[in-house]
Amino acid sequence: MIEIQIDNDRRLVLATATGVLSEEDILTYMEEFWSLQGVEGYNELLDLREVKPAVSFSSKRLRDLSQLAASMDVQTTATKFAIVVQDDFLFEFARTYEIYRNSNPQSTKHFCTFRTMQDALAWIGENKLRN
Numbered sequence: 365m366i367e368i369q370i371d372n373d374r375r376l377v378l379a380t381a382t383g384v385l386s387e388e389d390i391l392t393y394m395e396e397f398w399s400l401q402g403v404e405g406y407n408e409l410l411d412l413r414e415v416k417p418a419v420s421f422s423s424k425r426l427r428d429l430s431q432l433a434a435s436m437d438v439q440t441t442a443t444k445f446a447i448v449v450q451d452d453f454l455f456e457f458a459r460t461y462e463i464y465r466n467s468n469p470q471s472t473k474h475f476c477t478f479r480t481m482q483d484a485l486a487w488i489g490e491n492k493l494r495n
Contacts, residue, residue: 366393366410368400374490375406385415385454390429398436405441407488408473411481412449412458423460430464434471445473446484455479 366381366389377400379393397408421429445465447458455477462475478484 365389368393368396370400370403370406372402376488376490377403377406377408378411379408380411380414382414383416385412385417387421394433394436404438405443407443408445409484409488410445410447412447412451412454413481415449415451415454417451417453417457421457426457426461427464430461430468431470434465434468434473437470437472439470439472442472442474444488445475446488447475447477448479448481448484449477450479 365383366379366385369378369380370376371378377397379397381389381393393410397403447462449455449458458477462477465471465473465475476484476487478487
């Protein structure tokens with residue numbers, strides 16, 4: 365399950381995943397994010413620190429998914445998307461997605477994968493999240 369919080373002051377979408385993460389969870393998150401009103405140009409932070417890996421994308425499926433997501437990017441605004449993950453398998457999974465997205469010429473989101481929330485927030489340009 366992925367819960368979405370929106371911080372309009374910081375123009376940041378924080379998505380926190382818990383439990384077992386499936387392909388369906390990721391696709392649902394993408395659909396929900398794309399349907400949100402008023403978040404165009406917001407940075408995103410996906411927190412996967414509390415996730416048990418169950419993702420089984422093939423490399424081709426991951427590449428196809430990154431192409432679909434890049435085609436949905438707002439073309440007029442460059443944004444950042446940080447992924448925070450501690451599990452080694454999920455870290456490599458996220459890094460692979462990062463490479464696909466960052467190498468796609470349609471993508472206007474710059475992706476980066478981190479092990480700590482502090483590093484991710486610093487990269488996005490935030491020192492801390494508001495409660």
